[in-house]
Amino acid sequence: MSFQRVQEKLNILADAAKYDVSCSSSGSNRTNKNKGLGDASASGICHTYTEDGRCVSLLKILLTNHCIFDCAYCVTRKSNDIKRAAFKVQEVVDLTMNFYRRNYIEGLFLSSGIFKSADYTMERLVAVAKKLRLEENFNGYIHLKSIPGASDELMREAGLYADRLSVNIEIPTEKGLKLLAPDKNRADFIKPMEKVKNEIIQYKSEKKIIRSTPKYAPAGQSTQMIVGASGENDMQIMYTSNYFYKNFNLKRVYYSGYVPISYDTRLPQIGTPVPMLRENRLYQTDWLLRFYGFNIEEILNEQNQSLDLDIDPKLGWALRNMHEFPVDINKADKRMLARIPGLGMKSVFKILNARRYRQLNWDHLKAIGVAFNRAQYFMVCASNQFEKRDLTPEKIKGLILQNSKSKYTSMLSNQLNLFG
Amino acid sequence: METTLVYDGTFDGFLTCVFMAYEMKLKAVSIVKEKHFQEPMFGNWDLVNTEPDKANRVWAGLKKKMSANELQRFYYAFLSEKPTVENTIYQAILYVFQSKNNVASDFGNVHILQLSKLTKNVSREKHRMEAFVRFKLTKDGIYFANIEPDFNVLPLIKRHFEKRYADQKWLIYDLSRKYGIYYNLESVELISLELDRNFDPSKTSTEFFAPIELEFQQLWQDYFKSTNIKSRKNMKLHIQHVPKRYWKYLSEKQ
Numbered sequence: 001m002s003f004q005r006v007q008e009k010l011n012i013l014a015d016a017a018k019y020d021v022s023c024s025s026s027g028s029n030r031t032n033k034n035k036g037l038g039d040a041s042a043s044g045i046c047h048t049y050t051e052d053g054r055c056v057s058l059l060k061i062l063l064t065n066h067c068i069f070d071c072a073y074c075v076t077r078k079s080n081d082i083k084r085a086a087f088k089v090q091e092v093v094d095l096t097m098n099f100y101r102r103n104y105i106e107g108l109f110l111s112s113g114i115f116k117s118a119d120y121t122m123e124r125l126v127a128v129a130k131k132l133r134l135e136e137n138f139n140g141y142i143h144l145k146s147i148p149g150a151s152d153e154l155m156r157e158a159g160l161y162a163d164r165l166s167v168n169i170e171i172p173t174e175k176g177l178k179l180l181a182p183d184k185n186r187a188d189f190i191k192p193m194e195k196v197k198n199e200i201i202q203y204k205s206e207k208k209i210i211r212s213t214p215k216y217a218p219a220g221q222s223t224q225m226i227v228g229a230s231g232e233n234d235m236q237i238m239y240t241s242n243y244f245y246k247n248f249n250l251k252r253v254y255y256s257g258y259v260p261i262s263y264d265t266r267l268p269q270i271g272t273p274v275p276m277l278r279e280n281r282l283y284q285t286d287w288l289l290r291f292y293g294f295n296i297e298e299i300l301n302e303q304n305q306s307l308d309l310d311i312d313p314k315l316g317w318a319l320r321n322m323h324e325f326p327v328d329i330n331k332a333d334k335r336m337l338a339r340i341p342g343l344g345m346k347s348v349f350k351i352l353n354a355r356r357y358r359q360l361n362w363d364h365l366k367a368i369g370v371a372f373n374r375a376q377y378f379m380v381c382a383s384n385q386f387e388k389r390d391l392t393p394e395k396i397k398g399l400i401l402q403n404s405k406s407k408y409t410s411m412l413s414n415q416l417n418l419f420g
Numbered sequence: 421m422e423t424t425l426v427y428d429g430t431f432d433g434f435l436t437c438v439f440m441a442y443e444m445k446l447k448a449v450s451i452v453k454e455k456h457f458q459e460p461m462f463g464n465w466d467l468v469n470t471e472p473d474k475a476n477r478v479w480a481g482l483k484k485k486m487s488a489n490e491l492q493r494f495y496y497a498f499l500s501e502k503p504t505v506e507n508t509i510y511q512a513i514l515y516v517f518q519s520k521n522n523v524a525s526d527f528g529n530v531h532i533l534q535l536s537k538l539t540k541n542v543s544r545e546k547h548r549m550e551a552f553v554r555f556k557l558t559k560d561g562i563y564f565a566n567i568e569p570d571f572n573v574l575p576l577i578k579r580h581f582e583k584r585y586a587d588q589k590w591l592i593y594d595l596s597r598k599y600g601i602y603y604n605l606e607s608v609e610l611i612s613l614e615l616d617r618n619f620d621p622s623k624t625s626t627e628f629f630a631p632i633e634l635e636f637q638q639l640w641q642d643y644f645k646s647t648n649i650k651s652r653k654n655m656k657l658h659i660q661h662v663p664k665r666y667w668k669y670l671s672e673k674q
């Protein structure tokens with residue numbers, strides 16, 4: 001391995017890969033075997049954080065940034081005047097092994113620009129994973145990008161070596177996609193996704209009968225959407241997300257605030273702030289759907305097409321549904337506890353546990369870690385101190401914002417700082 | 421009158437004290453490590469010899485009263501090495517033995533709550549070490565890392581590293597507690613080291629480390645820089661995730 005050449009390639013190909021926000025290494029069940037290297041079953045560790053506060057868990061690189069396509073939102077697009085580079089298969093293998101041995105990473109996340117054709121590219125990605133698994137006995141985490149349009153045979157093989165596969169939809173609506181990525185169409189994304197979904201279903205059912213069925217993408221598949229590049233509202237984004245969760249059994253959908261990289265007039269101009277707070281609200285909504293038992297229609301609908309930026313989506317929902325409150329902490333079921341603003345799922349479980357022993361009052365709840373400032377307007381407990389005024393939703397929102405000023409203003413002003 | 425039980429600092433030693441306190445039906449007990457012990461002005465004190473049999477009986481007794489997960493909290497809290505941790509755990513144990521039901525997760529009890537807080541701190545440090553250990557390849561082919569964790573977490577991280585680094589020799593050394601865990605390709609052993617006078621744990625000198633080690637550190641530093649998105653910079657969040665006191669281990673922060 002020539003140090004200088006690899007160093008130059010790494011700089012180019014890590015830089016080009018960084019806009020993919022997924023860095024998750026969790027959800028696999030691959031354990032160390034035959035005294036090899038690595039164990040992906042306990043993954044999910046962030047080995048460090050970038051200066052923008054994102055988790056670094058995987059070596060995230062492109063195999064090459066040569067690309068035959070010209071997607072407007074992407075730095076790798078054909079028409080962009082940038083340095084191009086391509087790793088050899090062995091170079092990626094060596095980097096992965098050596099970074100892993102030093103406990104820098106949980107594994108590899110390999111994506112690529114499309115060179116020659118979808119299959120030609122996919123074949124190379126598969127070759128890296130195969131070599132790591134079969135020749136190096138590497139049991140760490142591998143996430144491969146499914147190249148839109150790749151053949152079923154290659155997707156089948158990819159899943160035998162990778163823990164996770166992903167195709168990025170990037171643009172939430174077909175209209176936006178036509179405008180910004182005219183070479184691409186939805187069907188090409190869906191094809192490998194569909195194949196992977198079916199293989200996973202098949203693997204799971206065979207596994208029940210034959211224990212030795214080889215693993216197939218044990219950490220499932222995910223996708224990413226860019227937020228703020230093509231004018232979609234939050235409702236369009238989250239309904240698309242919901243559609244993909246439901247129809248392709250996705251493990252995760254990632255939302256990536258668009259980072260302006262081009263003077264193309266179809267896109268936000270360079271210098272436009274990255275919509276980080278909006279991105280955060282979308283993630284919160286995503287969590288409400290996956291872990292808190294909410295339906296998408298409850299949070300976003302024709303009357304509410306955008307999420308509030310100044311308050312979180314659960315609080316927003318509660319303020320629109322005051323007839324559901326106050327909730328009695330000592331009696332309510334899990335579903336309703338989870339809907340009280342200021343209560344995370346962890347607190348919900350602690351409450352369910354602790355109330356078996358005694359009636360809970362404010363002191364107990366504070367010890368458990370309930371965010372008093374938000375929760376107090378929506379609940380009662382074993383105490384006669386509770387909110388007795390008949391407050392309007394606007395009034396409550398005002399009181400909450402007043403008392404949590406520092407947190408929200410810092411987040412909002414963080415956005416403003418980026419103009420500077 | 422309060423009785424002070426003095427022990428050798430090991431977990432077994434501590435559990436032996438619990439056994440003694442129980443057996444002697446002591447009312448007011450304070451348990452302290454030998455190295456922290458000062459003879460009290462009033463009250464009795466006793467030096468307790470560690471007896472694994474007795475320790476095991478206490479442990480087995482606890483095990484019957486709670487889940488494996490809950491049981492583990494008692495050990496985690498102990499490894500925090502906080503000055504009065506013995507008394508917190510002792511009070512929690514008393515509460516468990518006095519109660520008919522499983523109360524190990526009754527966070528309404530101050531001792532149980534305190535115990536769970538300590539456990540959380542220790543557990544966080546364990547996870548940090550699993551993430552922040554940076555192995556460097558020595559000239560004699562051992563992947564070496566030095567750490568100075570806030571709590572005594574080496575016993576807790578052993579299994580994690582054993583499971584994933586099965587094909588390389590490695591050594592994680594706790595500089596402040598002066599012992600390490602070494603994997604010799606067969607099993608993990610506890611060792612203590614006589615560190616060379618010239619050895620500076622914050623540097624990667626070619627006197628001790630393989631030349632290729634510097635290249636990989638450079639590549640890792642480059643990677644760390646390239647993967648950052650400048651327009652999203654948020655140092656406050658960064659430091660919250662990677663507190664400054666850990667930077668000295670991390671090659672990407674050099």
Ligand code: SF4
Nearest residue numbers: 067069071074077113
């Ligand atoms: S195909 Fe992929 S790499 Fe190529 S320009 Fe489009 S998004 Fe970028």
